Amino acid sequence: MKKVGVLVGSLRRESYSKKLANNVVTLFPDGYEIECIKIGNLPFYNQDFDDENNVPTEVVDFRNKLGEFDAFLFITPEYNRSVPAVLKNALDTGSRPKTENRWGGKPAAIISQSPGGIGGFGANHHLRQSLTCLNMSVLQQPEAYIGNVATLLDESGSLTNEGTVEFLQKFVAKFVKLIEK
């Protein structure tokens, strides 16, 4: 059994990213366990936590939790053409102390979304930049920029656009191939 952790870059109750995540988790094959990892409870990372050996419980728990996963899937909106702070904070929190980078060596994939047409391109690539620094193997192709997201989901949050479902199914299949490598 492989375990994939999903990190969503939005805390909003009706978040499109969360709705997309709920659809994407159903596209993984048997033998995969998918879990959404909570990041909204983390304090802003402060290097004093580690330098003074005074690490908050939420941070300890989060870092331990990351150890359970074989791979990570990031699903995020774009905030001001970049990565929402809540997601960047989670990355920074899991990356320290430097000798214990919890992300290191693990496969990752990114899906960005937006109600606009550009599909969160800026967030997607800023995130990619950080994941490279964290020594993750990031799925290169296909790239997933889900634009006009509001038109692709129904009232209950299900993806109604067949083309999008097909695309995400292919995306997940490629991600699974990367994980199996």
Ligand SMILES: Cc1cc2nc3c(=O)[nH]c(=O)nc-3n(C[C@H](O)[C@H](O)[C@H](O)COP(=O)(O)O)c2cc1C
């Ligand atoms: C602070 C802030 C900045 C935003 N910046 C962008 C942006 O740069 N590009 C974009 O496409 N949408 C931007 N938006 C709109 C978001 O794409 C939209 O609110 C989206 O629904 C957020 O994702 P969520 O539904 O998962 O919460 C921004 C929204 C907020 C709150």
